[in-house]
Amino acid sequence: MRKGESMGLTEKEAAERLKTEGENVFGESRKTGPMKIFLGQFKDIMVMILLAATVVSVLLGEISDAVTIILIVLLNAILGFVQEYRTEHTLEALRSMTSPTAKCWRDGRLSEIDAAFLVTGDIIELEAGDRIPADCAVLKAAGFFSDESILTGESTAVGKTAGDASDRDNSLNKPNIVYCGASAVKGTCRAEVIATGKNTQMGRISEMLTDIDKEATPLQKRLAELGKVVAVICLVVCIAVFGAGVLRGENVFDMLMTGITIAIAAIPEGLPATVTIALALAVSRMMKQKALVNKLHSVETLGCTSVICSDKTGTITENKMTVTEIATVHEDYYFSGMGYRVSGAVTKGGDIAINPMNEKALTESLRCGVICSTAEISTQETPKSRNRGALAGKGEWKVTGDPTEAALLIAAAKAGITKESLSGNCRIIEEYPFDSETRFMAVHCSYGSEKRIYFKGAEEVILPRCSQYMDENGRPAAMTAAVRRGLEEKAGEMSDKALRVLALAVCTSDKLEPDRGNLVFLGFAGMTDPPREEAKTAIRKCASASVKTVMITGDHKKTAVAVAAKAGLLKGGMAITGAELDKLSDEELDRDIGKYTVFARVEPVHKLRIVKSFKRRGEIVTMTGDGVNDAPAVKEADVGVAMGVTGTDVTKQAADVILMDDNLATLVNAVEQGRCVYANIRKFVRYLLSCNIGEVLTMFLGIVMGMPIILLPVQILLVNLVTDGLPAIALGMEKPESDIMNRPPRRSDEGFFSGGLMWKIVLRGVLIGLSTLASFTTVMRLGGSVEVCRTCALITLVVSQLIHVFECRSERRSIFRMNPFGNMKLVGAAAVSFAVLAAAVMIPQLQVVFSTVAPDIIQLLAAIGFSIAVPLLAAFF
Known part of the structure; x- marks a missing residue:
């Protein structure tokens, strides 16, 4: 150890370095403030179109339209804000990354300080259970192992030893360096801090994150595409209405205002809010699924x-080491029950139930694994042994200590061997700890009337020191060249199966002699981190x-x-x-x-x-x-x-x-929810656009044909607010279709209107518009007043839309092949919309508001008849 290392830095030296190096923290991710999250909800192109429509509505004096659109935009923004803000707070609760304190030598004294104040040159002490607070060079280690899986992905704890005193390179996978964020699993260690904060391996990875910009999601791209389509439709409608009116000799300014008004009517105001609601509902369902x-x-x-x-x-x-196999010279034994599960059994040759107590070499191997262990396992309920060699119990073992040693304890418990069962016959005298240089552990104990040393370690270290092996009767037998060769081949076979192989051996001795030879080979323990x-x-x-x-x-x-x-x-x-x-x-x-x-x-x-x-x-x-x-x-x-x-x-x-x-199964459920959400968005986009095209076409053709205004603005407002919005939201709650996870995912460049969706939207919009217009003209020919004609047109428009919403439940099946009660929320939404329509037509006070009158039975049948004709006509296309 170099001069001054044991004393560490003085507080004055540390304070000076802290000013130069900065605190031992990563660059804090800038938290998004509430106002920024809220304003971010208005970046969507459809929302921008709606805001523009609001301004135009105000200029035209259509204050009720403007207020309605603003309320819808605010609802959309509030829903998005609540979700993102709630997530920010949830993430805050999950934060538990860096070690809050560190045991550090300052002014010649060992004290506990805030890990944020560590600087290079500080000397720290580490022991099992500690989170390593900075990248450090090992100065002295005693059986020290570190779990670096969060940095390297290695599931096995890594042994650490002191290296070259001048080596300050903190590259990954170095045996003389311990890394910030890793955890101490076993042993003790003294180390010198060589990198803090952003200069640690973890800090560098954290910095990499700032260089990555998030792209728009496929849905955001598709909605932007949809927004452009809507903008083009609005422009075309405005020009067409204006041109048709001017050609008829109407006032230029009046026709311009009319064109703009109808164009605004073409905008599906509820779409952004409906998309957000559908996503929020999916988020809620996923939260329930963890x-x-x-x-x-x-x-x-x-x-x-x-x-x-x-x-x-x-x-x-599972990131839980599990013994799956123990091989002795004469037999292979297999262990069921993966991870830390309590239940499991021991079999011979793969499927032959055994009594482990009759298998002498196996029993002694497991006993060796238990004695050569500093780990502990426990359960809330005492597990039951169905028979010797099989253990039954609920839940998992609670494990403390080295995962490898815990795996050996759990394997032994399945055979009925525990530390408690051995305590009466076995008393540990002295221990030689596992070290990454020697690669073995030895425990000297008194067992019954004799004293023994049990060894556990790497196969290539223990096997060469064995001159005997335990035979089937539990007696030592000479290790011949053929037996040794067979054991080496067996160890190779186990390694080829990705098993970590440990050799177990024993000898009799009155004192601890970790380097002695002439050991009795007991068996190989093969363990893995199971899927x-x-x-x-x-x-x-x-x-x-x-x-x-x-x-x-x-x-x-x-x-x-x-x-x-x-x-x-x-x-x-x-x-x-x-x-x-x-x-x-x-x-x-x-x-x-x-x-x-x-x-x-x-x-x-x-x-x-x-x-x-x-x-x-x-x-x-x-x-x-x-x-x-x-x-x-x-x-x-x-x-x-x-x-x-x-x-x-x-x-x-x-x-x-x-x-x-x-749980990866939760991810699969999330994928299914994602597919369902997109399918549902396509469903209600189909519904909303079809309805809006129907409304615009009705108004446009009425103007072109020189007819009275088919629907008044307040009537269109009623349709957009009630009969469009509620059913669309209910479509967003449609359950996944049964074969949704048997289809390939859609391509990233697939357009929103792929699969003939645009054709379906336009066709149905045209049919809705023509049937509404036909209803108006038919009732007029039957002698109805303009108010009655408008009322019947309103009834035809709304009822045809409510029928169409059930068609939109599937792009693959017709309305006649679906259970109409498969989505009861949709049934309820349609019922509410129909009730609102009935109230607007039948209640005198609402008749005044919406300029409606109650039609007679013939007029009503005509209006409903044209609504029913729409799906029948669509069946021929």
Whole structure:
């Protein structure tokens, strides 16, 4: 140790460096103020068109229209504001990233200080359970292991040792460096701070996020496209009405005002609010399914996801080491029950139930694993043993300590061996801790009438020191060359299955001799970080929905491939490492990236490059992750998804969606909701535009034909406010169609009116307009007054629209093939709209307001008859 290191810095030195270096914090993401969030709701092109229409309405003296439009725009803005503001507060509650304190040497004394005040040169002390507050060079370590999965994706804790005193390079994956944000799992460590704040590995990743700009979502692009279409329609209507009137000899100014008035009527005022309500309802449903949505529009973007880039550790896997196999010289034993689940069983040869107590080598191997462990496991309820070798219980073990040692304890518990059951016969005398240099652990204990040393460590360290092995009868037997060769081959086979292999051995000795040979080999313990069962299901569902799922991990290629195969991800795909990626140009990567389903040994910059490559190919990319190393790619993706339980604060901040239960199945539900939202938006856009085209066509043809005004402004206002808005909102609550997840996602460049939607809208709008006009002229020929004609036209317009709303429930099935009561909210909305129409026509006080009169039975039948004719005529097109 260099001079002064044990004493650390003085408070004066630290204060001077703090002024120069700044506090040990990351660049705080600028919080969006409430006013900025609210004003951001007015950037939508449709909202801008409505605001322009409001100004024109005021200039024309149509104050009621202007007030109505302003109220709708404000409703839309308030809904969007409430959602985003609520999300900001939820994210605040989730923040728990950096360690608040650090044990630091100052002025020769060890004291606890705010981690934000650490500077380079500070000497800190770390022990199991600590969050590492800065990037540090290890000065001294005793069995110290760090969990760096949030930075590297490695699921296994990494051993740390002191290195070259002059080495201050804080690159990733160095054994002599501990990294900010990682956690101490085991042992103790003294380290010197070499980088703080933005200069740490975590800080650099945080800085990468500021260089990523979010693009408009596919829905925002489609709505902008729709806004342009509406603007063009308004302009064309205005010019057409103006031109037709002038040609008829009408006053130029009057016709200009009339044209502008009808053009404003063509604007679907309720569309922005209806879209926002539909998205907000989807957000509410997703929240109930444990998914928190940051931005409203990201809900719909999930629906057109074509590629999911998933992190491995903690996302596809459980991030819980599990012993799946123990191999002795004569037999292989298998353990069921993944992760920390209490229930599980031990079998021989794969499926033969056993009594572990009769399997001497197995029992001694498990006993060795329990004794060579400083971890602890516990449950609220004592698990029941159905029979020897099988354990039944609800829930999971509560684990403290090293995950590898906990896995051995859980495996032993399935065979009925626990620390408590051994305490009567076994007393630990002394322990030689696991060290990353020696790569083994030894425990000296008195067991019954003799003293033993149990060893646990790397296969290549323990096996060469074994001169004997335990046979089937529990007696030592000579280790022949053939047996040794067989054990080496077995260890290789287990490694090929991506199992982490530990060797277990024992010897008798009166004192602790960690370096002695002549050990008795007991067995190999093979463990893995198992795939989540729900992740397997989610991956299958994504495949059926034509969504490609790829795994991106910092783990070794062999491990990644094995996990991918178990999770159902491989299936003909290839694997590639970060080093191999570096050899490919962007053009080569874009050409070949579709071949790969596994990306191993990747760093944050690789993840970012992979996401960008998929996006350049026109894919809509969803990136899931929990670690800081995932954050840049999560932010770059079209939809970033963070894990709410295991996810780091940086990743949650970068994400659009946060899975509160870390369950990939929740993501699949979110994809389904996204598809449903877009389908529903198309449904009510179809409905609203068809209705507006019908209204405009009615007014336009009436003027062209020299007829009295078909509908008065107050009557059009009634239609737009009540009979358009409520059913449209109810359409936004339509449930997903049964086959929605069996269809491929829509292309990112697919237009809003694809699939013949525009033809359907125009056709139905024309039919609604013609039937309304026909109703007016028919009643006039029957001798009705202008007021009665207008009333009948109003009835035909509203009823034909209410019939049409049920047609809009599906683009694939006709109204005659759908259950009319499949969406009871829509039935209720239609009933309310019809009741409002009936009240406006029948109640005397409202007749005065809306200039209506009650028609006789023949006139009423004519009006309703023309409404029913619309879907019948549409069936022929």
